[in-house]
Amino acid sequence: MVKTDREIYEELRGDLVRFAAVLVGPDEASDVVSTVVTRTLAGKGSLAALEEPKQYLMKAVSNEGRSFGRRSARSAPLASMEALDRAEPDLAEGTYPDVTRAVMGLPAKQRAAVYLVYWMGLSGAEASRIMGTRPATVRRYLSLAREKLKEQFDD
């Protein structure tokens, strides 16, 4: 049975908003999701028309998160990937545990890789498609993230 756009969205909503929160922080997550879905509907006509709605929308969130990173960092539009990596979401002082600050303090692409692989349970290949990179790069992001967290929690 073919799903309606509403049904597709409701199915993916949680994944999308969480991914957006990983990328841009909790305060902006809903805006990112709303922007992505609205733009997709405007451009594609419907979510059901997408080949792979989940992958498409997750990737769109990833891209929008990148744009947010650029804006947030007040970088030039063609800012280097390194600059984007440094863009960190704002977390209100004193309201988050250290572990959250540590995880959200990782570079954006490392956060994305960790979320996709360790929270969503995607394979490296699946995560790479969403992130628009190669599986080997995802593995590298995970390795870097692990090293970073190890410094803070295992020392």
Next chain:
Amino acid sequence: MTDERFSHIAREGFDAVFASAGPGPDWDDIITAPPAPRRVGGPFVALAGAAFLAVAAVVVAVLLASGLGAEDPQPPVDTTDPSPTTTLDSAPTTTTPDATTTTVPAIPTDPVAGGSVTVALDGDLVNGFTDVDGEFRTPTLNPLLVGSRGAAAMARLVIPGAYTIDETGEIVPWLVTKVPRTTNGAVVVDGDRSTVTYTVRDDAVWEDGTPVTGADLAFTYELMASLNEQGAARAWAPYDLIEPGSIVVNGKSISFDLSRPDPAYETLFEYVVPAHLIDPDSFVDDWNDKLWPSAGPFRFVSFDRGGAESGSTVVVDRNGSYWDSDPNTGAQLPYLNQVTVRILPDVSAGVGFGSGNVDAVLGQLVSADGGSFAGFAEDGAILQPGSDTLFEVLLFNLEDGRFVTNPSSLNAEADYRAAVLASIDRIALASDVNREPVRSIAGIAVDAANHDAWDQHDNTADVPGLLSGLPSDPVAVYSSSSGDSTILIGETASNLMTAAGIVTTTNFTGDFFARMPEFEYDLYAFRIFAGQGGLSGVAHQLAIFDPAAGTEFPIAAWASLDEASSRYSQVVAQARAELDQERLLALIIEAEQILSDNAVVYPMVRKQPFMRAWWPERIQGIAPNRHQQWDTWNAATWWSPAG
């Protein structure tokens, strides 16, 4: 840090963020929100035409590969009798074009070297677009980047690929000695591991004399991976089929493992980039107004971006280091000294065909009826219908939604569906709408793959018997989009059905594609590609008719035929992972046989969407190839009778 510990920290860290983020926006808030600004270009191109192009994006999943073949320059022919195809007994006959002239000038019949020509192509290298990063960009000549129509046509003159697609739809080698196959030892399957080897031709060199090697193919892959990572690649598929880290270069050869079995590997290396001349770090910026050094028949000379009215102009001249020769004459290619290409958004820019400024008008500049060019035929110009692998297909909706459109729908009755197919005489339909009938979907894409699975529906005399046992009088509603040619085909097919005893009304609407996923149509028809060269394209396109594909291809609504549709799903899935060409063809034929036996879809006629025009006394060798989007595919063998 153990994996478990890492996972625990990550989850714990994220949980607090997710709690703060809340559940996300409500659907009702989203659909009532003002539209977000559209961004064009990049991996998520927001194309015009909304859902139509969403479906188009699906059916164009196999990219329109183009290339350069060794086509024999054609002597002038007497083409006063168009002789439209009227039989299904042979493969579609695009290799014998319907052309119209009244005068055939006395011109040489054998190709001669030398001379220069000016051709016009459709494309836009003037107006820019907003890229994924929000930056406004002017169109690029670089065919590997997100760009515009026109760039690829130009690139085919200069940049070779590992393969090209000949007029029969076969993928044939260009830069390499052979297309890797299981049968020629260049594809080796060992358990779950599939290894592919390409070997570059010994004589292939770049224009500076440097040999083309396996390192250039490896470099091309790395470059594509980098572009993909930057979101700048025109297309990443099929390069995702190469397992990262598996590439081994050995002189002229390159071997790699496939990340998954998929026959689409045969479309790897559509363009090859010279490793010794390209700086990967500045590749995105370096080649927007020029083409890189050639290993193809021509060399880049100049680019004038021009303006919206004049269009753009690109000049290329003979690459003296080109390594290929005409297989029919043995002559060194290319024949022409120089080609000037005018790239125009449309013919309103003023092509200059009649005034002699342009020798040929190619691509899709001339409408299917010839438009204002029709009169040039009287002066000796050749006008030739162009086509691609688009075809019109009819589908039966077996979901309950069909009753919304037609409360009397009999789609669930197998005899009724067979009667509809038998009532639509494809030869009569094609003749009435000036199209070519479809014999098989595979045969559109690859001549040699044609088969007779659909022939069982060719007898209109079967209709009364099929209708005699139905529980009610047959009434059908035929829905499609509102394009002129679609309406013509739909009206004609509906008339044939009504004449055969199936009372059919039509419903042509502009929002046809947007409403398609709702599955509220009774019978519905639209055009799709049959794949663009090679069997891998067919295998992937047949997934469009797989109801199990669900929202991936939301156009097939015959899932209630559980046994048939589940076998179809299985066969198509196998085909999409089959590396052996013989087994792949068998699976494709089986898939089409299932569709035909259950009469759930019906491929009817092919579309001929445009015309080409040229002056035969000025340019020869232009050849139709429905599998190549770009008419420059065989420019190496164009020649000028003037010499």
